[in-house]
Amino acid sequence: xxxxxxxxxxxxxxxxxxxxxxxxxxxxxxxxxxxxxxxxxxxxxxxxxxxxxxxxxxxxxxxxxxxxxxxxxxxxxxxxxxxxxxxxxxxxxxxxxxxxxxxxxxxxxxx
Amino acid sequence: xxxxxxxxxxxxxxxxxxxxxxxxxxxxxxxxxxxxxxxxxxxxxxxxxxxxxxxxxxxxxxxxxxxxxxxxxxxxxxxxxxxxxxxxxxxxxxxxxxxxxxxxxxxxxxxxxxxxxxxxxxxxxxxxxxxxxxxxxxxxxxxxxxxxxxxxxxxxxxxxxxxxxxxxxxxxxxxxxxxxxxxxxxxxxxxxxxxxxxxxxxxxxxxxxxxxxxxxxxxxxxxxxxxxxxxx
Numbered sequence: 001x002x003x004x005x006x007x008x009x010x011x012x013x014x015x016x017x018x019x020x021x022x023x024x025x026x027x028x029x030x031x032x033x034x035x036x037x038x039x040x041x042x043x044x045x046x047x048x049x050x051x052x053x054x055x056x057x058x059x060x061x062x063x064x065x066x067x068x069x070x071x072x073x074x075x076x077x078x079x080x081x082x083x084x085x086x087x088x089x090x091x092x093x094x095x096x097x098x099x100x101x102x103x104x105x106x107x108x109x110x111x
Numbered sequence: 112x113x114x115x116x117x118x119x120x121x122x123x124x125x126x127x128x129x130x131x132x133x134x135x136x137x138x139x140x141x142x143x144x145x146x147x148x149x150x151x152x153x154x155x156x157x158x159x160x161x162x163x164x165x166x167x168x169x170x171x172x173x174x175x176x177x178x179x180x181x182x183x184x185x186x187x188x189x190x191x192x193x194x195x196x197x198x199x200x201x202x203x204x205x206x207x208x209x210x211x212x213x214x215x216x217x218x219x220x221x222x223x224x225x226x227x228x229x230x231x232x233x234x235x236x237x238x239x240x241x242x243x244x245x246x247x248x249x250x251x252x253x254x255x256x257x258x259x260x261x262x263x264x265x266x267x268x269x270x271x272x273x274x275x276x277x278x279x280x281x282x283x284x285x286x287x288x289x290x291x292x293x294x295x296x297x298x299x300x301x302x303x304x305x306x307x308x309x310x311x312x313x314x315x316x317x318x319x320x321x322x323x324x325x326x327x328x329x330x331x332x333x334x335x336x337x338x339x340x341x342x343x
Contacts, residue, residue, distance in 0.1 A: 003177065003178075004175055004179075004181065008175075009150075009151075009154055009175060011181075011183045012174060012181070012182070012183050012186045013154075013157065013158050013161055013162065013171070014161075014183070015183040015186045015190070016158075016162050016167060016171055016187065016189075016190040017161045017162045017190075018187060018190075019186070019187040019188070019189070019190030019191040019194070020162050020163070020164045020167060020190045020194050020197075022191060023190075023191055023194040023195055023197040023198055023201075024194070024197045024200075024201060024219050024220065025219055025220075026198060026201065027201030027202045027205060028201055028205065028208065028209075028215075028219055031202065031205065032205065037202050041198060041202075042199070042202065043331075043335060043338075043339050043342070044195060044198065044331065045195060045196060045198040045199030045202065046199060046299075046342050047298075047299040047331050047338055047339075047342065048192065048195035048196065048299065048327075048331070049195065049196040049290060049299070050287075050290050050291070050294055050297070050299035050300035050303060051299045051300060051302050051303030051327045052192050052193050052196075052303060053166075053283060053286050053287040053290055053300065053303065054287060054299075054300045054301070054302070054303025054307060055192075055303045055304070055307040055320075055323050055327065056166065056170065056193065056287075057280070057283050057284060057287055057304065057307075058304060058307035058308055058311060058323075059170070059173075059307070059320065060279060060280040060283055061280065062311055062316040062319070063316060074274075075277075075280070078280070078281070079280065079281075079284050082280075082281045082285060082288075083284050083285075083287075083288050086284070086285050086288045086289065087288060090289075092133065092137075092285050092289070093132075093133060093136055093137070095281065095285045096137070096140070096278060096281040096282055096285055099277065099280075099281040099284065100274075100275065100277045100278045100281050103274050103277035103280075103281075104272060104274035107273065107274045108273065108274070
């Protein structure tokens, strides 16, 4: 079990819900027909998604132990399978399922 | 009134069917992943309803899993960063949602990628109330996601697979690749990866997220001119 108390769960979920709501409500509160969104905010809305996704991929592999092949190989092979399959077929669920299956298979084979 | 609702529902439901499968499966994967990470059964379900931003919920599971450090401020900042694209959705929907009365609050709260793309592009027949159409699209999508999470959370009681946590990496890889294929300029994506790798090397796995976010914001601001030109 995770070591968090109910209140710690509530605080983390509440903080994330608040942050998410901020990104959704801000344009409706701050901008309107006669007050268009600042160019800088519009620019961030376009440029940040790619940057945030790139950051999150690094976040996903932050725990990989680069001195052990049994840790690096399954992770990066499965990422390549996921990405390659997605470029090829563009089917989200297929790419995710196949990539995860490859990973599970590899970590159970390489020990 | 009843007729207005029925008509709007009948127009909205078919548009959400393709999303139903995806949300049920991915939601279930998220629920199983959360249970495997050691979260109590109710947490992923409450999170699915309250945060309602898929990729962020996977990150949150990680931030609350066994051995994680309690960090609500980190969760707050991360959710803004991960969901910054919603700013863009909101700007696109300003006029459309302005006319929707009290439903507006819920429409904005539930504006995930999929609800946005359906509502932004839908050709709503003239005899259908657009406000209620948007409402049903948003509500149905949220129901699919929460239902998927609930199913996964229950299955997760019996299913412990080593390596299933890769589902989060796979999801983010797919979202990243999909975004790469769509975006006109890859500078933002490249900055994201490079800044994160650099900060990971300098600050280590436990403390690199906040410095990475700051560095990304700084780089995007410094290189705004050339990037913005290519984004046009």
